Amino acid sequence: MMTQYAAAVTFPDNATAYQTISELRDSSLIQSITAAALVERDQNGQLRVPEGDDSVIGLGAAGGSLVGMLIGVIGGPLGMLLGVSSGALVGGLFDLNRADKAETALAEFGQAVQPGHNALVLQTDEPDTTALDGFVKGKGGTIIRRPLDEVVDELEAQQAAAEAAADAADAKLREQRREERKEKWDERVENLRKKFSRGEK
Numbered sequence: 001m002m003t004q005y006a007a008a009v010t011f012p013d014n015a016t017a018y019q020t021i022s023e024l025r026d027s028s029l030i031q032s033i034t035a036a037a038l039v040e041r042d043q044n045g046q047l048r049v050p051e052g053d054d055s056v057i058g059l060g061a062a063g064g065s066l067v068g069m070l071i072g073v074i075g076g077p078l079g080m081l082l083g084v085s086s087g088a089l090v091g092g093l094f095d096l097n098r099a100d101k102a103e104t105a106l107a108e109f110g111q112a113v114q115p116g117h118n119a120l121v122l123q124t125d126e127p128d129t130t131a132l133d134g135f136v137k138g139k140g141g142t143i144i145r146r147p148l149d150e151v152v153d154e155l156e157a158q159q160a161a162a163e164a165a166a167d168a169a170d171a172k173l174r175e176q177r178r179e180e181r182k183e184k185w186d187e188r189v190e191n192l193r194k195k196f197s198r199g200e201k
Contacts (some may be wrong), residue, residue: 038120045115070121074109106155112144
């Protein structure tokens with residue numbers, strides 16, 4: 001029975017991730033990989049997908065696929081709403097310190113990509129996890145894997161939370177503008193009242 005997963009694969013050195021994504025294309029394991037993208041986080045915490053076809057597997061892997069959305073979210077909470085494209089700066093709003101304490105798949109994936117390092121983000125459809133696990137272990141890597149439905153649930157919750165936050169911010173801004181207009185109106189009325197009281201024209 002095939003099971004779908006989202007996974008993040010990290011290695012002791014960054015060069016191995018590039019070598020691994022290249023080798024995966026020529027491996028029988030490619031049949032179980034729906035999409036994959038190499039991501040890197042700079043020292044400031046910004047996450048990006050390097051330019052070029054050599055950093056992605058699968059049509060839309062760094063853009064419209066679930067992998068693209070996952071990259072957007074672990075790069076920053078607004079990533080999924082803003083969209084992601086290959087080479088795009090995804091963002092660095094993901095709080096790594098907070099993520100270290102969080103018990104969610106998105107937090108775990110975000111924490112996996114440390115500043116100055118890279119990782120492979122995968123979507124897989126595997127009969128069992130032995131083959132890919134063995135391949136990664138042979139490269140000295142570590143794999144974090146979560147069921148796809150669990151990750152999709154979290155992505156939906158993340159999107160809903162981001163939209164709710166945006167709606168709340170818009171409502172607050174509208175209220176602030178109403179208050180400003182009211183203050184200006186009151187000020188104009190008061191100025192008129194003073195002029196009339198002095199008999200000015």
